[in-house]
Amino acid sequence: MKKLLSIFLAISILFSLTSCNTKISKRPDKMIVYASFYPLYDLTKKIAGDKAVVQNIIPPGVEPHDWEPTTRQVADIERASAVIYLGLGMDSWINKIETSVSGPKFINVSTGINAIKVGNAVNPHVWLSPKETQILAKNIKDALVNADNKNAKYYQSNYENLVKTLKQLDNEYTTKLKNTKTKTFVVYHSAFDYIARDYGLNQVSIVGMSEEAEASPAKIAEVIKLIKDENIKYIFTEPLTSPKPIQSIANETGTKVLPLNTIEGITKDEMKKGYDYIKLMQQNLDNLQKALN
Ligand SMILES: [Zn+2]
Known part of the structure; x- marks a missing residue:
């Protein structure tokens, strides 16, 4: 009886392992979106909710200024529907990926930003202003809606919640920094x-x-x-x-x-x-x- 039970257990483990494997290798039914670095990743995740798989291109603990993607990452990104990046000289390594893959659409989300000019360049750190971040959020929302129109309403509603939070954050900054x-x-x-x-x-x-x-x-x-x-x-x-x-x-x-x-x-x-x-x-x-x- 014991022997029978262990055979049964072994079979069921084997079965669950193989079914797990097929799940991983199967193309997911949700769209995949990559973001070039952390703040864009977090904003995209908040708007995409559970309707898309959002990936951060830069691993945790790494700063993005002079970062380079690996060949393996470039191959992974090929499967994505969209790649969200900032531009403004922050993530220029994205160009290397853009010329190597044909699958995803590349979206520059700094369109409409009121950028600070420094000599011939602009300061790219726009996400540190809750005001400019609302523009990033709008561009990300538009990108998700374009890439996956059947979930447009869902993205719109998550975006509206996010903007509410960003406006609150902006108010807190204004109030608390006014009379320092x-x-x-x-x-x-x-x-x-x-x-x-x-x-x-x-x-x-x-x-x-x-x-x-x-x-x-x-x-x-x-x-x-x-x-x-x-x-x-x-x-x-x-x-x-x-x-x-x-x-x-x-x-x-x-x-x-x-x-x-x-x-x-x-x-x-x-x-x-x-x-x-x-x-x-x-x-x-x-x-x-x-x-x-
Ligand atoms: Zn910096």
Whole structure:
């Protein structure tokens, strides 16, 4: 009897394994959408809900500025219906994928953004403004509706909920940053131009638009002087890259270091905690408020 039971068990396990396998190899009935990096991935997931499989091209814990896709990833992306990317020089590696695949439609979601010009380029960090993020959400919603029209109503309704949340977030930023004691905040790379512009703050950055850049000793000296002159108590580090010059400036000036998340990527730890774009933006607001008061 025991032997019979174990044979039965073995067969049923084998059966469930094979049925599982066929499920994986079968083409899914939902459309597949890729997003070029974290904030676009999270917004797309919120609008797509359970009607599409949304994938983030950049793995967790990696920052996207100078990232390159692998051959395997390019092959996977071939199966997708749409690829959502930002443009503005943020994810230019997407061009390499676009020329290698013929399956998906590529959608630049920065159309209509009120971008900040820096010399000949624009600052790409638009998702850090809840105002500009509403435009990203609209473009993503339109892309999903075009790619999968039978679920248009569903995407529209998720999009409307998301915009409500983004408007609330925008209101919180406006209210909490209106009457701060000081308006100047110090960061590593100039990812927070849009927050500064939209909420009347003054961002001072050690390097320019990419965290890959080297901090110059002259710039560091200038920032140290500013911190002393303006009696600044906190400076900001980036959780994804923890740039070293920030810690040495803090040591030199006796300022405390707080995180200000560029939300360019998400860490495994943040993912485990169930954090999303909205939660990370609220944490940023809390830390800004603390530093400026
Ligand atoms: Zn950046």
